[in-house]
């Protein structure tokens with residue numbers, strides 16, 4: 642009797658064991674490993690950079706180190722305050738030899754200056770220095786109208802000459818100086834993303850350089866990244882007025898709260914109108930979403946200068962951007978496709 646019942650159960654046990662084995666094997670083969678994100682915070686290009694990356698082929702730690710190294714390389718090459726940088730040499734000598742990479746950056750800066758009618762203008766540096774926004778240690782003050790007029794005579798992107806044949810950038814007028822502060826962070830983010838994708842095509846995460854953000858694929862391979870837009874009227878850094886969701890591309894915000902001083906009750910900030918020489922007054926915050934961080938960066942500054950009553954706002958969507966502008970009274974003006982990014986489920 643006993644023998645008989647044992648023989649009856651054993652085949653079922655074997656089948657059950659094989660089934661469990663197949664399930665475990667299947668789980669091991671098909672389950673996706675959960676990405677492990679590594680964060681690194683460092684300072685570069687005059688701001689705080691936060692990278693949060695997870696590798697697929699390469700360890701997350703290696704990726705964050707690649708990002709930091711690349712930022713440091715770009716900082717040393719383009720920072721106007723770093724002795725020996727291309728911008729430092731160009732500003733001092735009036736000309737500089739460039740490589741293909743720098744040529745692209747200079748050409749982009751000039752092209753977008755033309756496209757925005759000079760609202761974004763890299764030759765704004767003489768004004769930036771006058772107001773004391775070139776360095777955190779510079780004295781900040783309201784210049785006289787004479788000083789502003791004098792500085793304005795050097796501000797015009799047409800003074801930049803790009804000689805592709807001789808790989809040289811020069812100024813057509815003595816006294817011209819440039820500052821790539823409104824484009825460099827976005828440009829650096831794009832180069833870092835490119836570098837990371839070369840090393841590990843399936844890596845994911847984001848790079849945040851002082852409010853300019855580049856996204857590298859969805860979070861945990863399937864979720865959008867949640868990006869809060871800072872409330873320009875609040876002192877609280879974490880207070881948000883809006884939220885957008887991205888799985889790729891770039892977003893940049895330019896705000897009057899980033900660098901400013903107050904004189905006789907009036908706030909003077911770091912985004913200057915190249916036409917007047919004074920801080921732009923027709924916006925307090927501009928957020929731009931684009932396929933890449935550099936375009937988002939340029940347009941966040943340019944649209945800030947052009948302000949909330951800009952009749953060409955929708956026209957700029959032809960260049961692959963969507964924008965949200967907050968006016969000085971808190972009114973929100975946005976392009977037709979901006980709302981798409983508020984929807985969580987894509």
Ligand code: AMP
Nearest residue numbers: 760761762763822823895911912913942
């Ligand atoms: P962002 O924070 O991207 O808006 O860039 C602001 C920085 O760009 C400033 O700190 C200046 O160095 C520079 N800048 C200010 N006004 C302009 C302008 N109208 N065009 C180009 N660069 C500007």
Ligand code: MG
Nearest residue numbers: 823938939942
């Ligand atoms: Mg910008």
